[in-house]
Amino acid sequence: MSRSECIRRAKETVESRRAEAVARWEQRVAEVSSVCPEFAEADRRLRVTGPKIIAASLGKGTEGSGTAVEEIRREYEELSAKRRAALKANGYPEDWCDVKYSCAKCSDSGYVGIEICDCLRREIAKNFLAESGLYELTKKQTFETFSLDYYEKDDRIRMKQNVEILSRFASEFRPDQSDSFLFLGATGLGKTHLSSAAARAVIAKGYYVVYESAQDLFSSYETRRFGQSSTVGEDEGDIDRFLDCDLLIVDDLGAEITNKFTVSCLYNLINARLIRHKPTIISTNLNAKELRERYADRIASRLFGEYSPLLFSGHDIREQKLRRNTAK
Ligand SMILES: [Zn+2]
Structure with a gap:
């Protein structure tokens, strides 16, 4: 469902309440x-x-x-x-x-004067969330459930700062002004948790967020390229939302099979969003050197020049949890 479709359906929901x-x-x-x-x-x-x-x-x-x-x-x-x-x-x-x-404020019209009423905003956010790509698994990954207990010393200080920066980013989010971020760090250090926490908080404010793994993102481009969109789910080939959304979150860049085509898609996407001043969060397990080698300088220089880097450090949380559970 595209952004306009999400909004159209939300309006329909509110209008049907009025009719009822x-x-x-x-x-x-x-x-x-x-x-x-x-x-x-x-x-x-x-x-x-x-x-x-x-x-x-x-x-x-x-x-x-x-x-x-x-x-x-x-x-x-x-x-x-x-x-x-x-x-x-x-x-x-x-x-x-x-x-x-149902809404005394707008008499179920969705508007108070020319302003969108909270009830319509909530419906839009609900549709955006359903379409965002945030899965059941990440449902509990909010800022409140993020624990610093798994980090020690400098790592803990750094992670505390990361949480603060991202909560502020989410609460002050402006689709045409907010920063873009590059999450750097090994697996299991909370990159997915904090990006889904940011996504949820931004969606709750009524913005259209798309959350996609790099792998799925590129396969959508492949689908579009080979014109298979009629044989797969209709939205799978829908790459416009990657450009249109207020906040794009690309999880685990580097996990996909990289080739010339994916590199050029990534470059165009990063570039187009930068030109439109649209914020993006990209997380990756790759380090700076690996990013340069894999995606060429033109992408790396965009990422390091235009995105704010956030370093995730510590010991793999999943391993720590596993160890704690087996020790019980
Ligand atoms: Zn209302």
């Missing part, structure tokens, strides 16, 4: 009207009076319109009171026939 709220309201009005003629009469007249107020307000400024608005308003309030009284007399709560929206 209105349908529920109409059903209640019909039910009560069938047993209570006073209510039916007051309600029928109210439906005429509402638009009258608007029409009279629009004609404001013309002679005598102020009094007209006042009169219609008074009539409206009287009818509302009659309707409430009729409900009460028949054993219903007074607000029984009010429209009950």
Whole structure:
């Protein structure tokens, strides 16, 4: 699902809530009207009076319109009171026939004035998360669950700084201004944990994040190149989202089989995102020398020149956990 598709579906969800709220309201009005003629009469007249107020307000400024608005308003309030009284007399709560929206702030329209309402923002974030490539496995990998207990001395100081830098990055995230990062360090030092923590935090702010392993990223390019997109999942060949997303996270660069094609894809992707000022996080087990050898200078110089490097150091956490568990 592309970014615009995620947004379109979120709007549909919010609109359907509105439609449901209105349908529920109409059903209640019909039910009560069938047993209570006073209510039916007051309600029928109210439906005429509402638009009258608007029409009279629009004609404001013309002679005598102020009094007209006042009169219609008074009539409206009287009818509302009659309707409430009729409900009460028949054993219903007074607000029984009010429209009950799921979001009182925007009446399920998704907007407050011209601003996007939080309810729509949450729906968009939900779709973005589903599409982000963050898997079940990384669900618990948040800043809160990241433990410094596995790091000692200088490593711990460094990792504490990394966590601080990335939490700040996520909380102050701006798709056109935030930095790009290069995570350097061996396997099992928390690179995936911190990148998925950053991804979740940025998604929660309503931004479109794509999280992909280098291997899957390049296979999407291969799919596009060989035009196999009709034989595989339709989104697999969708490489536009790598360019479009607010934050792209490429996990484990170097784990893929590198060839001329993947190198040129990587170069174009890094370059295009830099030109658009779009932040990217790339993590790799390779060191600077290996990066240069594998991806040529033009990529390495972009990564070391334009990305902020974050060093991950310590002893493999998975091994430590394994040792602790077997020692128990
Ligand atoms: Zn809302």
